[in-house]
Every structure is written in structure tokens, then in C-alpha cells.
Amino acid sequence: MMRTKLLSLVPRATVACRHMSSATKLTTVEVNDKTGIATLTMNRPPVNGLNLELLRDLQQSIEEIEGNKSCGLILTSSNPTIFSAGLDILEMYKPDKERIRAFWTQLQDVWLALYGSSVPTAAAINGHSPAGGCLLAASCEYRVMLPKFTIGLNETQLGIVAPQWFMSTYLSILPRREAERSLNQGRMFTTEEALRVGLVDEIASSKEEALAKCADFIATFAKVNPLARSLTKQQFRSADLQQLENERVQDLEKFLFFINQPAVQKGLGIYLESLKKKSKN
Numbered sequence: 001m002m003r004t005k006l007l008s009l010v011p012r013a014t015v016a017c018r019h020m021s022s023a024t025k026l027t028t029v030e031v032n033d034k035t036g037i038a039t040l041t042m043n044r045p046p047v048n049g050l051n052l053e054l055l056r057d058l059q060q061s062i063e064e065i066e067g068n069k070s071c072g073l074i075l076t077s078s079n080p081t082i083f084s085a086g087l088d089i090l091e092m093y094k095p096d097k098e099r100i101r102a103f104w105t106q107l108q109d110v111w112l113a114l115y116g117s118s119v120p121t122a123a124a125i126n127g128h129s130p131a132g133g134c135l136l137a138a139s140c141e142y143r144v145m146l147p148k149f150t151i152g153l154n155e156t157q158l159g160i161v162a163p164q165w166f167m168s169t170y171l172s173i174l175p176r177r178e179a180e181r182s183l184n185q186g187r188m189f190t191t192e193e194a195l196r197v198g199l200v201d202e203i204a205s206s207k208e209e210a211l212a213k214c215a216d217f218i219a220t221f222a223k224v225n226p227l228a229r230s231l232t233k234q235q236f237r238s239a240d241l242q243q244l245e246n247e248r249v250q251d252l253e254k255f256l257f258f259i260n261q262p263a264v265q266k267g268l269g270i271y272l273e274s275l276k277k278k279s280k281n
């Protein structure tokens with residue numbers, strides 16, 4: 001069942017900034033008490049590859065933000081050139097049987113928490129954002145991206161297929177024709193192209209500017225009744241969320257069947273090798 005999350009109108013404290021979560025995690029949450037906005041930063045070197053642990057920390061941080069009366073969430077990265085390289089391919093290549101189940105289930109949980117978040121969400125995309133990285137950004141309500149980076153759901157380029165909920169997320173932003181074509185092509189958009197098609201909302205020239213633009217977006221809700229806003233967002237997103245909630249087990253089994261196909265494993269191995277070769281040059 002979809003959860004109805006109530007927002008509180010409790011006034012903010014006066015401290016400028018509070019670190020809400022520990023630096024030993026792969027994410028940090030920093031709440032600006034002046035604005036009430038929480039910045040959730042991914043910090044898993046070298047490329048913010050989404051492995052089981054980063055996904056767990058993301059989920060915990062989103063829950064923390066939901067629970068601490070923040071009035072918005074900005075997702076960003078501590079890496080100056082990479083927002084997130086998407087799913088950690090090492091989780092899917094020659095996978096451990098138990099771990100890969102936990103990994104995919106955790107990815108589902110993160111998406112349900114972020115796409116379904118009751119607070120306004122924005123992504124300050126301060127670096128490349130392929131595949132799973134694009135999914136995270138696209139799950140937010142607003143995106144601001146820095147120039148000279150790329151973003152997109154490139155799964156077909158790796159010989160893998162984005163599940164239905166990745167597609168629904170794309171469709172919540174892009175016109176159907178654009179979503180279908182770019183998913184089929186596995187297209188990576190430059191920042192400027194992403195702005196043109198509407199995959200991102202604004203371009204900023206620095207991370208600070210991107211964060212400020214995200215905060216401005218969240219501030220547009222300052223005078224909107226929080227419960228009405230949150231329930232409206234939920235209604236917009238409920239069909240997509242409900243579909244995954246209803247089909248989680250089948251979605252997991254489908255993923256496991258697909259990822260364990262010898263041809264898919266071979267393709268992932270070749271792709272990993274090409275990434276490693278590239279990083280050595």
C-alpha cells in the first residue's frame with residue numbers, strides 16, 4: 001500500500017547548518033536551518049557507483065530527511081565531475097546469489113523512497129549521470145545540471161534493458177516519443193541537449209549555483225499548503241509507485257533471470273574491461 005506522508009509545519013531552528021548523519025556513511029545529510037532544506041550528498045569514490053551499501057545509505061538518508069521536518073531535499077555528489085556512474089557493474093557481473101537479491105531490492109526501495117518522497121526534491125547534477133545516476137536525478141522533481149557533462153539512460157548500450165519503472169521515471173519528464181527513442185538508443189545527452197529536451201530544467205555554472213537554483217525551486221512551495229502539495233505529488237506519481245509495489249517480486253525475478261543470462265554476463269564483462277582500459281589510458 002502507498003504510504004501517506006504528512007508534512008509538519010514546525011518552525012525551523014536558528015542554527016545555520018546541521019550535519020544530520022555521520023561521515024562514516026557513503027552519504028551525508030546537511031540541513032540548512034535557515035531554509036529548512038536538506039542536502040543529501042553521495043560520497044562513494046571513485047564514481048559514486050551505486051552498490052548495496054551506497055543504496056542502503058541513500059535510503060536511510062532519504063528516510064532521515066522525511067523524518068526531520070526538512071522542507072526539501074537536494075541530491076548531489078561530493079565528486080566534482082561525477083554525479084553517479086549508475087549501478088555498480090561489479091554488483092551485477094558474476095554476482096553473489098544472495099547479495100544481488102539484496103542489491104536489486106534495495107534499488108527498488110531507494111526509488112520508491114525518492115520518487116515517492118513527500119518533500120519537494122531537486123537534483124544538483126554536478127557531473128556525469130549515466131543510467132542509475134540518471135534514474136536518481138530523474139526521480140526528483142527538478143534538475144539543475146552543470147555544463148560539459150552527460151546524462152541519460154544508456155542501458156541498451158550495455159546490452160541490458162531498463163525495467164518498467166526506469167521507463168516510467170523517464171516518461172514523467174520527457175515526451176513519450178523522446179523517452180522511447182532515447183531509451184532504445186541508450187542515448188547520453190550533453191547538458192545542453194538535456195536542457196533542450198527537458199531532461200534537465202536549468203543549467204548552472206558551478207555546484208554552488210546549482211544548489212542555489214535547486215533551493216529556489218524548493219522555495220516556490222513556501223506558500224503552498226504542504227499537505228495539499230504532498231498529496232498532489234503523490235496522486236501524480238501513485239500509478240508508477242503502485243505498479244512497482246505490486247510487482248516487486250516479479251521485477252526482482254525478471255532482473256535475476258536477465259542478468260544471469262550468459263550473453264548478458266559476457267556483455268557486462270566486455271563493458272567493464274573497456275572501462276578499465278579507458279581509465280588506464
Ligand SMILES: CCCC/C=C\CC(=O)SCCNC(=O)CCNC(=O)[C@H](O)C(C)(C)COP(=O)(O)OP(=O)(O)OC[C@H]1O[C@@H](n2cnc3c(N)ncnc32)[C@H](O)[C@@H]1OP(=O)(O)O
Nearest residue numbers: 049085086087088089090128130131132160161275276279
Ligand atoms: C536489467 C538491468 C537494469 C540495470 C539498470 C541500470 C544499469 C546501470 O546503471 S549500469 C551502469 C551504467 N553506467 C555506465 O555505463 C557508466 C560507466 N562509467 C563511465 O562512463 C565513466 O566511468 C564515467 C563517465 C562515469 C566517469 O569517467 P572517469 O571520470 O573518466 O572515470 P573512469 O571511467 O576512469 O572510472 C574510474 C573507475 O571507476 C570504474 N567504474 C566506472 N563506472 C563504473 C560502474 N558503473 N560500475 C563499476 N565500476 C565503474 C572504472 O572501471 C574505473 O575503475 P578502475 O579502472 O578500477 O579505476
